[in-house]
Amino acid sequence: MKKVEVVAAIIKCNKEILCVQRAENSLEYISKKFEFPGGKIEKGESKKEALQRELLEELNITTNIKSLFLTVIHEYPDFELTMHSFICEVKTKELTLNEHIAQEWLTLGNLENLDWAAADIPIVNKLVNNG
Numbered sequence: 001m002k003k004v005e006v007v008a009a010i011i012k013c014n015k016e017i018l019c020v021q022r023a024e025n026s027l028e029y030i031s032k033k034f035e036f037p038g039g040k041i042e043k044g045e046s047k048k049e050a051l052q053r054e055l056l057e058e059l060n061i062t063t064n065i066k067s068l069f070l071t072v073i074h075e076y077p078d079f080e081l082t083m084h085s086f087i088c089e090v091k092t093k094e095l096t097l098n099e100h101i102a103q104e105w106l107t108l109g110n111l112e113n114l115d116w117a118a119a120d121i122p123i124v125n126k127l128v129n130n131g
């Protein structure tokens, strides 16, 4: 099966976490799902370099990348996803949505209310359970 490796940012501003909604897609299982911003690692990039590049492209922001939070391996019907999630911090909520169709800043208690991409559920669960 095809393998895809991505990095994703759990961006905190005070006690809130940024959740962004993907655009419509022909793969229904990721279409319009909520996710953590990020994307594929390009050749020659470190994970953190890839994450900073993706956050600039998608949101026009630079974050303070703190630490690796969780690596998830998830089998979608068409590919196997490996996703490395990092805790990041920003001082303001200012951003531009260049690719996503909506944003939510949620506290831990409200994270589970969104319709997340399946691969994100272990990350959401760990956040909710361990902060």
Ligand SMILES: Nc1nc2c([nH]c(=O)n2[C@H]2C[C@H](O)[C@@H](COP(=O)(O)OP(=O)(O)OP(=O)(O)O)O2)c(=O)[nH]1
Binding pocket: 004, 006, 007, 008, 030, 034, 035, 036, 037, 038, 039, 040, 041, 081, 083, 117, 118, 119, 120
């Ligand atoms: N960035 C990101 N991708 C996720 C998450 N959850 C999840 O299932 N994915 C999947 C959706 C996509 O199939 C893949 C990442 O693709 P992408 O479209 O964000 O990456 P990209 O910008 O580098 O892609 P491309 O269209 O430029 O090829 O991982 C998540 O929380 N963040």
